[in-house]
Amino acid sequence: MELAIFYLFASIAIVAALGMVVLRNAVHSALSLAVVFVALAALYVLLNAPFIAAAQVMIYAGAILILFVFVIMLLSPRVDQGAGALKWQRPLAALCGLVFAVELAIVAASALLPTERGPFTPERLAEIGDVQAVGALLFTDFLLPFEITSLLLLVAMVGVIVLAKKR
Amino acid sequence: MTLDPFMVMLLDVLVKAIVIVVALLGAYAYMTLAERYVMARVQVRIGPNRVGRVGPIAVLQPVADAVKTIFKEDFCPANADKIVYTLAPGLAVAIALLAWAVIPLSPPLTIAGYTIHFYIADVGIAALYLLAVGSLGVYAIVLGGWSSNNKYSLLGGLRSAAQMISYEVSLGLALVGVLMISGSLSLVDIVEKQSPIWNVVWQPVGFVLYCICAVAETNRVPFDLPEAETELVAGYSTEYGSLKFALFYMAEYINIVTVSAIAATMFLGGYQGPFGLLPGAHWLLLKIAVFIFIFMWMRATLPRFRYDQLMRFGWKVLLPLGLANVFATAVVMVLLGR
Incomplete structure (x- = not known):
């Protein structure tokens, strides 16, 4: 049962994260990010960390992101804007992506190692x-x-x- | 016959959730009627007196209103963002209902060996959960205002974002005092600990702060700037009609019930009676009803804040007061050696 709930929220988080990157409209992207935050909060609850879950929703979705949305709406950027101006960021983005991929691989690999349980079971x-x-x-x-x-x-x-x- | 404990739990939660949602929707319908009578009384009018009268009260008026709303054309502006435009009203109601998962309605009751708890979930972080859910409420209004593609709607949405973020901080601080003296974030614990004396006795400043911020969070008079009709037509809901408008309206009224219930639970002992007399859901309902009446009374009698006054009041008066209240509570608790 727990596994089923995990897969449900994990897939919601992944789809929403993809949506955040792919969607052209800045407000839609921000909304997808909000869905990611809420899905992550659900995963924290599954990990016996309800405090982090509440903090996640309250701070990220409730405060920081709403300020993002506020600014996006005030500036109302055009939907097609940005492709040309951000060309120099492409190699940088590729580099960051690579670093994250390596980090993810290390974390995934370390899960296979036998570890002692921490004090907070x-x-x-x-x-x-x-x-x-x-x-x-x-x-x-x-x-x-x-x-x-x-x-x-x-x-x-x-x-x-x-x-x-x-x- | 043995029952799977998980299935029992699931059934238990489902039944409670359905009962609470249905009760809140009914409360919404009759709150609109009650509000019209309260306003009429304040303005020396008679109020609704045509539809399905029983004595002086038009009992079927909400039914007539509902039928009328449903049969209105479901209109969507040409340049609106259709998905978000449709999503926003539903989101408003869903978020308004979410808070009820953790509010305890009555002391537990044992029937035939099965103990019924009158709350959906008693989580250790209930108070934080309330704040987290409350902080999401602003999304519905902001998105509704933005997606309508109308400057009045957008201005209303932006105002509401600024207002709700500002007052949320003070609202949280107002509750911190209660959490400090209760030593728990679980609403069930907080209510149980108020058995002889209510928290409002120890936290009068926190109570007043909470009440002011709660009115601001629900966008009601005198803090109804997001839909100030003299400046913004109808603010964020200008382009909404039919059932979508009804959903926004519903969210507003459910939010009123919710903040009233939280005020009653946190400060006025929830289902506890005065001096520990006959605890039960009737006390909670009575307290909520009094709060709702005050909301309506304020709507009928108070003028609206100006935007700069609203911001100044929130950040320069309520926030320092909230911080001072937390500080004073901490000092007193240390001095008393709690």
């Missing part, structure tokens, strides 16, 4: 709670990266305000 998560586990890790082992991230976000925010005030 589904049983342990059911006991202490998924959100509690993430929270405890953030404020103990990953406190420094967490604080650095918040500082970075603050710097970005101050930067945006300064830039916006100048106009």
